[in-house]
Amino acid sequence: MKTTPQQQIVNLIKNKEKILIITHRKIDGDALGSALSLYKVLSEMGKEVTAVSSDPVPEMFNFIPDVESIETNFHGSQDFIISLDCKDAEVDKLKYNLEDGKVNIIVSPLYGSFAEKDVSFAKGSNQFDLIIVLDSADLEQLGTVYEKNTDLFFSAPVINIDHHASNTFFGNINLVEITAASTSEILVEIIQKLEKTENKSFIDDDIATMLLLGIITDTNSFQNPNTTPKSFDVAADLIDLGARQQEIIRQIYKTKKLSTLKLWGQTLSKIQIDPVHRLVWSSINKNDLSETGAKPDESEGIIDELMSNAPGAEVILLFKDNQNGMLGGSIRTTSASIDASQIAQIFGGGGHLQAAGFKIKNGQDFEEQLADVLKKVKKFQAKRLNLPENSSKSKVTKITHEVELTDEKIQKSSKQEDKNLTKKDAVLEVDKTSKKEKKSQTLNFGNKKTSTKPAKKVMHVSEKLTEKVSNSEEKNKSKEN
Numbered sequence: 216m217k218t219t220p221q222q223q224i225v226n227l228i229k230n231k232e233k234i235l236i237i238t239h240r241k242i243d244g245d246a247l248g249s250a251l252s253l254y255k256v257l258s259e260m261g262k263e264v265t266a267v268s269s270d271p272v273p274e275m276f277n278f279i280p281d282v283e284s285i286e287t288n289f290h291g292s293q294d295f296i297i298s299l300d301c302k303d304a305e306v307d308k309l310k311y312n313l314e315d316g317k318v319n320i321i322v323s324p325l326y327g328s329f330a331e332k333d334v335s336f337a338k339g340s341n342q343f344d345l346i347i348v349l350d351s352a353d354l355e356q357l358g359t360v361y362e363k364n365t366d367l368f369f370s371a372p373v374i375n376i377d378h379h380a381s382n383t384f385f386g387n388i389n390l391v392e393i394t395a396a397s398t399s400e401i402l403v404e405i406i407q408k409l410e411k412t413e414n415k416s417f418i419d420d421d422i423a424t425m426l427l428l429g430i431i432t433d434t435n436s437f438q439n440p441n442t443t444p445k446s447f448d449v450a451a452d453l454i455d456l457g458a459r460q461q462e463i464i465r466q467i468y469k470t471k472k473l474s475t476l477k478l479w480g481q482t483l484s485k486i487q488i489d490p491v492h493r494l495v496w497s498s499i500n501k502n503d504l505s506e507t508g509a510k511p512d513e514s515e516g517i518i519d520e521l522m523s524n525a526p527g528a529e530v531i532l533l534f535k536d537n538q539n540g541m542l543g544g545s546i547r548t549t550s551a552s553i554d555a556s557q558i559a560q561i562f563g564g565g566g567h568l569q570a571a572g573f574k575i576k577n578g579q580d581f582e583e584q585l586a587d588v589l590k591k592v593k594k595f596q597a598k599r600l601n602l603p604e605n606s607s608k609s610k611v612t613k614i615t616h617e618v619e620l621t622d623e624k625i626q627k628s629s630k631q632e633d634k635n636l637t638k639k640d641a642v643l644e645v646d647k648t649s650k651k652e653k654k655s656q657t658l659n660f661g662n663k664k665t666s667t668k669p670a671k672k673v674m675h676v677s678e679k680l681t682e683k684v685s686n687s688e689e690k691n692k693s694k695e696n
């Protein structure tokens with residue numbers, strides 16, 4: 216009988232003692248919830264456990280018990296071993312002193328003597344016998360911890376537990392469930408199997424809260440399309456075990472710092488819309504951060520806010536001016552028929568079907584990079600929607616300006632949402648009959664009607680080539696979790 220990855224993981228954990236748990240940089244609720252809960256369970260099993268992330272845990276998660284157990288300045292094994300052969304002598308005393316920036320090790324023999332030939336050197340062996348990577352599509356996503364300790368990942372078996380479609384199966388055992396809404400959801404089953412083999416119950420109210428945190432944040436409170444009946448089932452079990460659901464909701468969704476509110480307001484006021492390519496986007500530059508006093512991680516959640524404020528759009532983008540001339544992009548799509556990770560891949564990124572991200576740095580300033588990215592996303596959409604070749608040029612720009620939403624209009628349109636669905640839908644609808652026989656395409660925006668050239672279905676070979684070239688140019692990886 217073939218053992219399932221779950222059973223293999225349970226067996227491996229049982230037989231190993233020094234376990235490293237590691238999750239992706241820019242640790243989020245799912246990464247934290249899964250890493251911390253597993254850390255607690257394995258510690259209770261009597262294992263020597265280290266839990267690590269490359270970046271500090273955002274303040275918003277401070278309400279989670281034992282959050283300080285996640286190490287953020289991990290150095291791995293840097294031991295240097297000096298060996299002395301004792302076959303011609305016996306050691307009596309061992310001393311050391313520090314002199315002129317040097318360590319002198321003084322070995323006094325009981326009998327015989329030591330010579331230069333008796334000395335040898337070695338690198339310290341790895342202090343872990345098992346590595347568990349959580350919520351990461353590939354090892355690069357682990358950030359500096361991986362970059363500075365790459366050897367470590369070849370010195371012990373690696374278990375890879377994740378739910379990203381772009382997972383590269385880098386582990387010796389890979390438990391990758393792309394239909395799972397979160398890594399925490401997958402982990403609950405593993406922990407329950409460990410409970411069985413250990414004949415102990417591990418999931419107390421704290422551990423249940425950590426795991427529920429992962430499920431709630433990765434589904435955006437069960438609002439994201441990745442939410443499945445299983446997500447609800449597992450969440451219900453966890454609440455039954457004492458998970459503090461209301462505390463998570465209050466801390467994550469109902470407690471916002473003033474700076475966060477200001478940053479959200481500023482970003483939402485800059486919302487842009489392109490009804491032809493069905494795009495909505497906004498951006499956060501360095502001024503937005505300094506004016507509002509917000510930290511970069513306070514932009515978490517804005518993309519979901521953009522989504523709920525952008526009726527009719529298909530692709531939602533948020534651009535961030537990261538340090539050192541790097542542009543970070545988050546992508547959401549409103550339908551499973553548009554693959555967000557495919558868009559992210561244009562820029563060397565990746566992620567899920569409806570939530571993805573990327574980072575690029577090409578020497579241009581933020582606004583130039585942003586314009587470049589938009590151009591490529593528009594091209595992607597134009598191809599999908601069979602739009603005419605020049606749809607991203609003058610005519611569309613004009614439309615874009617006409618329909619740019621002000622906050623007032625956004626509020627109005629979301630108020631109308633319940634009462635008047637058809638009116639809302641009409642905002643960005645493209646007359647689909649144009650795909651067939653009609654010579655012209657009609658764009659409806661409210662009462663306005665604008666004609667554009669007939670839809671084009673065949674993509675030029677040269678376009679394909681250009682795209683391939685630009686893909687390989689931008690290899691700066693970053694993925695949404």
Ligand SMILES: [Mn+2]
Nearest residue numbers: 245350398696
């Ligand atoms: Mn996740």
